[in-house]
Structure formats: C-alpha cells, structure tokens
Amino acid sequence: MEKLLSNSQIKIQRVSLEFIRFLIEKVDWNQRLIAINGARGSGKTTLLLQYAKTHLKADGSSLYISLDDLYFMEHSIRELAEEFYLSGGKVLLLDEIHKYPNWSRELKLIYDDFPDLKVIFTSSSILEIYKGESDLSRRAVSYLLPELSFREFIQLETGHVFPSISLDEVLKNHIEIAAQMIEAIQPVALFQRYLKYGAYPFFIEGKETYPEKLRKTVQLILEVDLMAVENMDYETIFKLKKLIRLIATSVPFTPNVSELSQKTGISRPSLLRAFELLDRARIFQVLHKPNSGVGALTKPEKLYLGNSNLSHALGEENVSVGSIRETFFSNQLKVGNTVNLADKGDFLINEKWRFEVGGKNKKSYQIKDLPDSFVVKDDIEIGFKNFIPLWLFGFLY
Structure with missing residues (x-):
C-alpha cells in the first residue's frame, strides 16, 4: 500500500493545473460513486488527477491507480479498497475501469461494504455502466467528458x-x-x-x-x-x-x-x-x-x-x-x-x-x-x- 500511495502522490503532484476541463466544475464531487466517461484522448486521466490535486489532501487519504497496473494481476479492486479503507483511506480514484473484467460487481460490493469510502472512476464512453453484471443505476452518478469545445x-x-x-x-x-x-x-x-x-x-x-x-x-x-x-x-x-x-x-x-x-x-x-x-x-x-x-x-x-x-x-x-x-x-x-x-x-x-x-x-x-x-x-x-x-x-x- 505504501508503494501505491507513493506512486499516486507522484502522479498527482506532477499534473499541470494550467488548463482544466470544464467538467471539473460540473461534477457533484460529494457523491459516493462517480463515473467519468469519455472517448480515449479526451483528458479523463488528467481530470481525475487535477481533481485530486485541487480538492483532496496529500495526507494518504486519497489514492489514484490505473486498472492496467500490475497490482491487479494478483489483487482485486475489492481487496485494494479494503486495505486502503482500513489504513484510513477516504477517496479511491480508479482510472480506466473498463480494463478490469468484474468491475461492476466489485464496485457494488465496495459501495455496500465501505459506506465511508468515496470511489471516482473513469471509463471508456463505450462502457454502459448501468448494464454491467451488477446494477449500479441507484449508486453511480455518471458524467461525460466530451472532446474539447472551440472555447x-x-x-x-x-x-x-x-x-x-x-x-x-x-x-x-x-x-x-x-x-x-x-x-x-x-x-x-x-x-x-x-x-x-x-x-x-x-x-x-x-x-x-x-x-x-x-x-x-x-x-x-x-x-x-x-x-x-x-x-x-x-x-x-x-x-x-x-x-x-x-x-x-x-x-x-x-x-x-x-x-x-x-x-x-x-x-x-x-x-x-x-x-x-x-x-x-x-x-x-x-x-x-x-x-x-x-x-x-x-x-x-x-x-x-x-x-x-x-x-x-x-x-x-x-x-x-x-x-x-x-x-x-x-x-x-x-x-x-x-x-x-x-x-x-x-x-x-x-x-x-x-x-x-x-x-x-x-x-x-x-x-x-x-x-x-x-x-x-x-x-x-x-x-x-x-x-x-x-x-x-x-x-x-
């Protein structure tokens, strides 16, 4: 967990705040389960890191990790959430959830088992988050990050x-x-x-x-x-x-x-x-x-x-x-x-x-x-x- 937290903080601190997409002001960040959907290249990862840098404390209570991390070769999202929660974690940022096979079932378990843990995840816009293996329609709030506007x-x-x-x-x-x-x-x-x-x-x-x-x-x-x-x-x-x-x-x-x-x-x-x-x-x-x-x-x-x-x-x-x-x-x-x-x-x-x-x-x-x-x-x-x-x-x- 210490290694994951260290890598997370490095990524968060390195992200630039010079330009921030409009969506960061539209999301209700108080929700417990938030989905940021969008096409590849639209800036979802950057938005997630910028939110962490501007809204969350750098005290180990937030964790960013991409679902293509080698950690998930041996561990599940549920295991990560439990260990993070027991160590005092408050906000879990999961990038590219669509690369994890049982994402909906495990997100439902995390939502139900750890009521004090907030989860924010990004996914491809192809993914229909309400049509996964488990019903997230009453749990997740979803937002679309489109391509850049002319503005x-x-x-x-x-x-x-x-x-x-x-x-x-x-x-x-x-x-x-x-x-x-x-x-x-x-x-x-x-x-x-x-x-x-x-x-x-x-x-x-x-x-x-x-x-x-x-x-x-x-x-x-x-x-x-x-x-x-x-x-x-x-x-x-x-x-x-x-x-x-x-x-x-x-x-x-x-x-x-x-x-x-x-x-x-x-x-x-x-x-x-x-x-x-x-x-x-x-x-x-x-x-x-x-x-x-x-x-x-x-x-x-x-x-x-x-x-x-x-x-x-x-x-x-x-x-x-x-x-x-x-x-x-x-x-x-x-x-x-x-x-x-x-x-x-x-x-x-x-x-x-x-x-x-x-x-x-x-x-x-x-x-x-x-x-x-x-x-x-x-x-x-x-x-x-x-x-x-x-x-x-x-x-x-």
Whole structure:
C-alpha cells in the first residue's frame, strides 16, 4: 500500500493545473460513486488527477491507480479498497475501469461494504455502466467528458479565457456576444484551425504529428477499449476498421444497411450494433429524426464522424466542407442537448429549434417561414437577425 500511495502522490503532484476541463466544475464531487466517461484522448486521466490535486489532501487519504497496473494481476479492486479503507483511506480514484473484467460487481460490493469510502472512476464512453453484471443505476452518478469545445481550444491555443454560453443566450444575443469576442480574437481563423486539430488536448504535443496520433487513437479504441468492453475478436475489429473507412470517405452518410453488410462482411444485426458501439465510442455520430422509434435494431438515418478532426484524419482527400460544418454543429450541440435530423432544414434541437447549416452565402429558403428557425453560417464573424456564426456554437461548454 505504501508503494501505491507513493506512486499516486507522484502522479498527482506532477499534473499541470494550467488548463482544466470544464467538467471539473460540473461534477457533484460529494457523491459516493462517480463515473467519468469519455472517448480515449479526451483528458479523463488528467481530470481525475487535477481533481485530486485541487480538492483532496496529500495526507494518504486519497489514492489514484490505473486498472492496467500490475497490482491487479494478483489483487482485486475489492481487496485494494479494503486495505486502503482500513489504513484510513477516504477517496479511491480508479482510472480506466473498463480494463478490469468484474468491475461492476466489485464496485457494488465496495459501495455496500465501505459506506465511508468515496470511489471516482473513469471509463471508456463505450462502457454502459448501468448494464454491467451488477446494477449500479441507484449508486453511480455518471458524467461525460466530451472532446474539447472551440472555447476550450481557444484557451489552450491563445490563452484567452471566455465563459461558456447557453444555447438560449446564443440564439437571443449572438450579435452582442460575437461583437465583444472579436475585440480579443480572430474567431474565423482560429475556427479553421480547430476543425483540423483542436478536438483533443494532445494537439499541444505537436500539430504536425496530430493526424497520425489521432488515427492511432482510433485504432486503440477499436483494439483495446472495444475489445475490453465487448470481447470482440480480431476478425470483427478488422471489419469495423473497413466500415469506418467506408463511412469516413463518404460522410454525411445515409446508410444502406444491405449494401454495407455486403461490402464489410458484417451481418445486418451486427452492423446495427456496430453503429451503436461506434456512436458511444464517439467515432460516429448516429442521427435520427424525432419520434422514429430509436432502438438497437433501428437503422440510422444519417451518419457523421464523431468530430471534424476525425473527418480530416480519416477522410483525408475526401473531406467535404459542408459535411465538416454539420459534423461540428452536431458534435457541439450534442453536449447537453437532444440533436435530431429535421424534416425541413438540417437539425432539430431539443425538438424545438430548427437549424440550417452552411457557408456565408447560405439562404433561409427551407426554413424561411418556420418559427424558432435559424441559419448557421460559416466564414462570418458576426451574424444578423436569425443568421448566426457557426463558430459561436463552440462556446456552449
């Protein structure tokens, strides 16, 4: 235990506090069992360590450990929790819980057996924490850490710190908000950079190597995270890689399930399951129209890649500007909102607001006479009336 505590404190003290993701202020850290879910590369480990450094005492009452630690070759999470608790432990931080086979059962036991011990764990967004071997629905509080917003990218790239803005504020006051921001930054130029390399914090390690690192991240999601959660074999993983390549070179994609099944060698039920898994892994965005009876066997009505960076890294020469715009809009709005396809226009948000997304010359023909409708334009700094700059939707979180 002393060795584990020592390694934990070293990791906690070494983590930088120069940039902290928005989620750290949203989590109710008073809960006894907290899950931080998110795609690989989104910064879950850093967030966990930053929370420990800023909120917990460095007196041995907190312990950080990753579930791929060699300790778990001979010990269980339950054993770790008991030893830590008996030595005076208060907060146990478990990183990458999806790499441990009996995670849900043991977390339930820890929760029930040690009522004074708080457990905070991270997991792949693929993992459905409420569908594990043991029911955690009444115990765990779950949060999603998405990719960087455009607002967070600006902070990392330029040092300028802006507050997040609610969707309602954007729709009502976008002219005044944009006017204030362009006094400090050039949003259009920054936005073009964000679309290519701003979605994951590791862009600060080097922009030239970023696309290759992102492709390797996708590979690790498939070969490590997905295999750990779904126990897939390499043949299935290979077929999923083929599916991703097919979608990446033709997004936005309206799936023809029979044709895709033939091209990839994946059966129809497995293909629909793959769409669901890749959506949770944040490699795809699966979209439906409202009230379309969404379920495990429901065919998606449109597919986008998870974010614009994936489009550039995986689609390469086949990147469509229009698709990039729609991908960004859907990706940013999905955090805290319900995103559906619209019968008129492109997107229906929270089953209330309708949006048409396009370039600076985009007109409002499709939604002209509809209430609560807006045109979202790329390549403009300030909008007018119900015409709103696309980049401004990157400030929602």
